[in-house]
Amino acid sequence: MALVVKDLFKKYGDKTVVDHISFEMSKPGVYALLGTNGAGKSTSIRMILDMLEKDGGEVMWNGGPLNTATCNVGYLAEERGLYPKYSLLDQLKYFGELRGVKGKELLDKIEYWSEKLGVGEYIYPDRYDEAGNLLNPNAPRTVKKKKKDMRPDQLSKGNQQKIQFLIAMLSDPELLVLDEPFSGLDPVNTDILKKVVREQIDAGKYIIMSSHQMEAVEEFCTDITILHRSKAVVNGNLNDIKKSYGRVNLYVKTETDISSYVDACGIKTETAKDNEYKLKVTGDEQANALLKSLVNNNIPVVKFELSELSLHEIFVREVGDISGEQ
Amino acid sequence: MGKVFKFTLEQCFKSKTYRSALILMVIFGLLYGPLTYFIALKSYESVEKIMAQKGYEGKAVIMNYSDYPLDEADIKDIDIEGGLPDFSIVDCKGQNLDKEALSKDVTNDEVLYVITSEGYTVNIDAVTSKDTEIDSAGVTGFQAVLSNVITENLYDTIGFNPEDRELIQTGLNLESTVTEEKYDEIQGHEISSRQYSTLSNAVTIIVFLIITLSSSYIFTSVTEEKLSKLAETIILSVRPLALLTGKILAMLLYTVIMLGATFAAAKVSSLLIKFIPGYNSELALASGSAFNLSGLSASGIPGIIIFVLCLLIAIASFGVFAGVLAATISKEEDMQSGMGSLTIVMLVGYLVGLYLTDSKVCNLIGAFVPPVSYFRLATGYISGRIGIVEAILGIGIQVIILIALCLIAAKTYHKFLLSGNTKSGIKSIISMIKEK
Numbered sequence: 001m002a003l004v005v006k007d008l009f010k011k012y013g014d015k016t017v018v019d020h021i022s023f024e025m026s027k028p029g030v031y032a033l034l035g036t037n038g039a040g041k042s043t044s045i046r047m048i049l050d051m052l053e054k055d056g057g058e059v060m061w062n063g064g065p066l067n068t069a070t071c072n073v074g075y076l077a078e079e080r081g082l083y084p085k086y087s088l089l090d091q092l093k094y095f096g097e098l099r100g101v102k103g104k105e106l107l108d109k110i111e112y113w114s115e116k117l118g119v120g121e122y123i124y125p126d127r128y129d130e131a132g133n134l135l136n137p138n139a140p141r142t143v144k145k146k147k148k149d150m151r152p153d154q155l156s157k158g159n160q161q162k163i164q165f166l167i168a169m170l171s172d173p174e175l176l177v178l179d180e181p182f183s184g185l186d187p188v189n190t191d192i193l194k195k196v197v198r199e200q201i202d203a204g205k206y207i208i209m210s211s212h213q214m215e216a217v218e219e220f221c222t223d224i225t226i227l228h229r230s231k232a233v234v235n236g237n238l239n240d241i242k243k244s245y246g247r248v249n250l251y252v253k254t255e256t257d258i259s260s261y262v263d264a265c266g267i268k269t270e271t272a273k274d275n276e277y278k279l280k281v282t283g284d285e286q287a288n289a290l291l292k293s294l295v296n297n298n299i300p301v302v303k304f305e306l307s308e309l310s311l312h313e314i315f316v317r318e319v320g321d322i323s324g325e326q
Numbered sequence: 327m328g329k330v331f332k333f334t335l336e337q338c339f340k341s342k343t344y345r346s347a348l349i350l351m352v353i354f355g356l357l358y359g360p361l362t363y364f365i366a367l368k369s370y371e372s373v374e375k376i377m378a379q380k381g382y383e384g385k386a387v388i389m390n391y392s393d394y395p396l397d398e399a400d401i402k403d404i405d406i407e408g409g410l411p412d413f414s415i416v417d418c419k420g421q422n423l424d425k426e427a428l429s430k431d432v433t434n435d436e437v438l439y440v441i442t443s444e445g446y447t448v449n450i451d452a453v454t455s456k457d458t459e460i461d462s463a464g465v466t467g468f469q470a471v472l473s474n475v476i477t478e479n480l481y482d483t484i485g486f487n488p489e490d491r492e493l494i495q496t497g498l499n500l501e502s503t504v505t506e507e508k509y510d511e512i513q514g515h516e517i518s519s520r521q522y523s524t525l526s527n528a529v530t531i532i533v534f535l536i537i538t539l540s541s542s543y544i545f546t547s548v549t550e551e552k553l554s555k556l557a558e559t560i561i562l563s564v565r566p567l568a569l570l571t572g573k574i575l576a577m578l579l580y581t582v583i584m585l586g587a588t589f590a591a592a593k594v595s596s597l598l599i600k601f602i603p604g605y606n607s608e609l610a611l612a613s614g615s616a617f618n619l620s621g622l623s624a625s626g627i628p629g630i631i632i633f634v635l636c637l638l639i640a641i642a643s644f645g646v647f648a649g650v651l652a653a654t655i656s657k658e659e660d661m662q663s664g665m666g667s668l669t670i671v672m673l674v675g676y677l678v679g680l681y682l683t684d685s686k687v688c689n690l691i692g693a694f695v696p697p698v699s700y701f702r703l704a705t706g707y708i709s710g711r712i713g714i715v716e717a718i719l720g721i722g723i724q725v726i727i728l729i730a731l732c733l734i735a736a737k738t739y740h741k742f743l744l745s746g747n748t749k750s751g752i753k754s755i756i757s758m759i760k761e762k
Contacts, residue, residue: 051561052744068563075562079555086337094333098563167559 002026002062003175003206009056010043017043019230020057023223028204030197030220032211032238035227036319041210042078044227045177048208049073061175072099074173078180078210080152080160087149088123088163092170099171106170113166118192119159122150157184165193176200176207182216194219214312224311228319242308245317249310250279250287253303258294265290281306330564330572331579338543338580347539348584355591360599379474380467381408384460385436388415388472391423392443394479401475408464410471411437425451434459439472446484448476526705527680529633533640533701534676536585540577540641541648541668547573548652548743549661557743566740574645581641632717633704639724640700644672646731653742654754667751675701684711693720696727734759 003025010018018040025031035041046052048059050067061071083091089110096106114120121128125148129135152160161184168176181197182190197220200207211217217224224241226234234241250267252258253276262269262279267286270278281287287306294301309317338344390396396415404410425440432438437460438453450472452465481490548570551557560569599605651664675697682688682702689711692702699720707717738758 046558046744049562051558073562075559077555077558079558081554081556081559083337083550083556084554087340090333090336090340094329095559095563097329098560164559 002028003031003066004060005044005048005057006060007057008044008047008054008059010040010047010052011055016230018047021225021227021232022057023225023232023235025206025208025223028206029201029222030207030209030217032209032217032221032224033227034210034212034214034217034224034315036229038229039227040230041227042179045179045208045210049075049177066175071175072171072173074168074171074176076161076165076168076176076178076181078183080157081164082152082160084153085151087151088155089149091152092123092163092167095167096170101171109170109172110166113169116192116196117162117166118189119162119166122155122159122163125150158186158189161185162189162193165196169196174206176205177210178207179210180212181209182211182213190216214310214315218311226315226318233318234314238311241314242311245309245314246283247287247306247308248281248283249307249313250277250281250290251303251305251307252277252279252290252294252301254294255300255302258299261290261293261297261299265293327564327568327572327575330569331576334547334573334576335579338576344539344543344580348580348587351535351584351588352591355588356595359592359595363599379404379406379470380463381406381410381471382460382464382468383409384411384464385433386411386413386439386468387432387436388413388439388441389418389423389428390415390441391418391421392441392448392476393419394443394448394476394483396441396472396476396479400479401471404471404475406467406471408467411464411468425453429453436460437465437468439469441472441476443480446480448473448480450476523684525709526682526702529705530676530679530701532585532588533637534672536581536637537640537644537672537700539584540574540581541644541672542665543577544570544573544645545648545652545665545668548649549655549664552653552655552743553658561740561743566743567736570646570649570735570739573649574642577645578638578641581637585637628714629704629708632707632721635721636700636704636724639721639728643696643700643724643728643731644668646728646735647671650731650735650739650742650755651751653739654751656745660751664751671697674698690716693717694723696724699724 005024006022008018008021010016021040021044023031033041033044043052047054047057048066050059059066064070082088092110093106096102096110101109110123111120114123120134127135152163155163161181165178165181168178178197181193185193194216197207201220207220209217209221218238221238223236224234224238225232255275257275258277259269259272262277265286267290268280270280272278279290281290284306291301291304388396396417398413398415401410401413401415423440423442428438428440432453432455434455434457436455437458440451440453442449442451450469452469454460454465551560551569557566564572648668651668655661655664678698679692679701682692682698689702689706692698692706693712693716703712703717703720703724706712707714712720734755738755741758742754
């Protein structure tokens with residue numbers, strides 16, 4: 001087992017903020033740590049990364065306790081964490097050196113990642129013109145600068161996010177912890193970052209991702225834990241969890257109105273617009289009954305798709321149910 | 327910690343504010359001595375002009391209301407630049423003085439000199455008409471003549487011999503007396519009370535500037551790291567206390583460089599002004615323009631060591647305090663109150679240190695009571711106001727406080743850095759310390 005988190009526990013005064021959380025990552029991939037606001041995600045992440053003292057439990061990496069000595073960790077925090085007034089390049093060098101990367105190797109990595117993430121014009125402004133076009137890729141790094149170094153307070157949130165991601169990648173980490181990696185990014189930059197995440201998965205990295213963007217999480221993660229009020233309410237392989245809820249989402253597109261057939265089968269309609277129907281069925285049987293009914297009545301069916309609950313729906317169902325009970 | 331130290335120091339020298347502060351201090355060191363010297367020289371020349379004996383063409387009516395005699399014979403043979411005016415003396419001893427009435431009849435070609443006395447103090451007023459033809463240098467010049475003559479007559483009346491007169495003329499203050507105890511006390515002083523006052527004020531101001539500069543950098547830096555959540559990224563790679571220590575060490579080095587550069591500039595400046603034609607070394611010393619803080623070396627190497635040690639402990643102590651205070655800040659709105667607590671402690675030390683008098687009790691307060699001792703202990707030892715034992719004890723107290731601050735930081739800093747606690751400032755620190 002590469003990463004084992006067992007019975008993680010944290011209390012502040014009388015308030016339990018993380019209540020015996022456990023999960024494992026036996027192979028490279030993405031593990032999603034999800035939860036409502038204040039559920040204990042950030043506290044859990046901090047304990048996993050040994051930034052915060054645990055009141056109970058253990059975090060093991062390759063059989064030994066996880067800390068910066070035993071595991072090369074890259075961390076992308078949720079908030080924009082950069083010195084607003086210091087030069088970008090200075091900060092990148094600083095953080096790289098803090099992670100044990102020095103000299104030419106550090107400069108090479110900064111250059112590699114800046115080009116990959118599309119932030120080269122902010123780190124090496126001398127190499128680019130005003131429109132952001134690359135002028136001279138071979139300009140020496142320490143050339144006497146005509147343009148001032150850029151600072152984080154001159155960048156958009158999305159670009160700051162990419163710079164932080166760059167910092168997380170400088171030491172070529174084995175374990176990557178990404179807290180809201182896609183927040184603040186436009187679709188183009190989201191795709192860039194997703195591509196990088198896929199590459200990291202292919203490279204055999206272990207990634208823990210925390211996000212409220214369920215579509216993004218579903219795209220990458222194999223296993224999930226959903227936290228609610230300090231407890232894990234859902235835990236395990238995402239596909240297995242989805243299967244446990246059964247296939248209940250039915251999407252039907254026809255050329256005529258089929259509301260009467262839907263009602264006759266006792267199926268709940270979620271949305272119906274322009275002969276496109278999103279329905280909730282109890283299972284395959286009910287869906288088959290509707291299909292049979294439509295076929296028997298010669299209703300032309302354009303599309304008929306039965307699928308599992310989305311992660312978003314599972315999340316809302318689990319957290320919503322519990323909130324309702326309370 | 328080394329990387330934090332290196333980065334902090336680099337950013338300090340890249341920061342316009344801190345570069346400017348360094349340059350300003352060097353300019354201050356370069357200019358202070360010459361400026362003070364030239365100001366003193368100007369005043370000295372003005373005083374010399376005023377005190378210069380000089381005559382004029384015109385009349386002088388001298389009304390002597392004082393208790394001391396003044397005859398024509400005392401003045402008529404005095405040879406002065408411009409020549410004596412045509413003078414007459416009126417003996418008005420015992421009569422009532424009506425200045426207003428006297429002033430009405432003064433003509434344009436005459437000056438009325440009214441001499442009065444109270445005890446041993448003699449006053450000479452010169453009254454001229456609104457459209458007087460007599461220049462002011464002549465008026466004050468003849469006034470100086472009368473002053474010297476009447477003073478001599480005063481001494482004759484009292485019965486002072488020539489040696490006594492010389493003593494008085496070199497500045498003996500008859501009203502200043504000391505007890506034998508005080509006399510014994512001041513025998514041990516390395517520098518005079520006046521030099522001590524100058525030195526301790528200068529050192530107090532310098533220490534205050536340095537502590538303010540270094541503590542405010544640390545406070546701002548830590549607050550920035552906490553509010554921007556940068557702390558989370560950094561403490562993955564470096565322990566929080568190592569982060570704070572790196573910053574403090576960087577600020578220590580920055581201030582040592584700044585001080586060194588300032589003193590070097592002052593030393594260069596004090597050497598260079600000696601080449602000014604007519605340089606007056608006594609005047610330079612008297613005006614305090616010899617800003618090489620030569621008094622610092624009055625007690626030799628131990629004095630310099632104590633000075634440097636006190637300064638470093640002060641920077642470290644205020645640095646730790648600033649760091650822990652800053653870590654309690656969760657919102658930008660709380661920054662002012664956090665900084666306020668820090669400023670209050672500094673100001674108490676600074677103001678009390680500045681206004682402490684040169685007495686035994688005050689010197690002991692300056693040695694033992696923080697935060698005042700950060701500003702006054704070193705000069706107390708250097709000037710001989712306190713001995714080596716008191717100095718070591720005072721430093722011991724400062725070290726104990728520094729250790730206590732470090733222990734508080736060890737217990738609270740990491741927790742504050744990661745928490746979004748709602749309370750800020752000293753109350754928050756006290757609550758955290760009380761927690762198990």
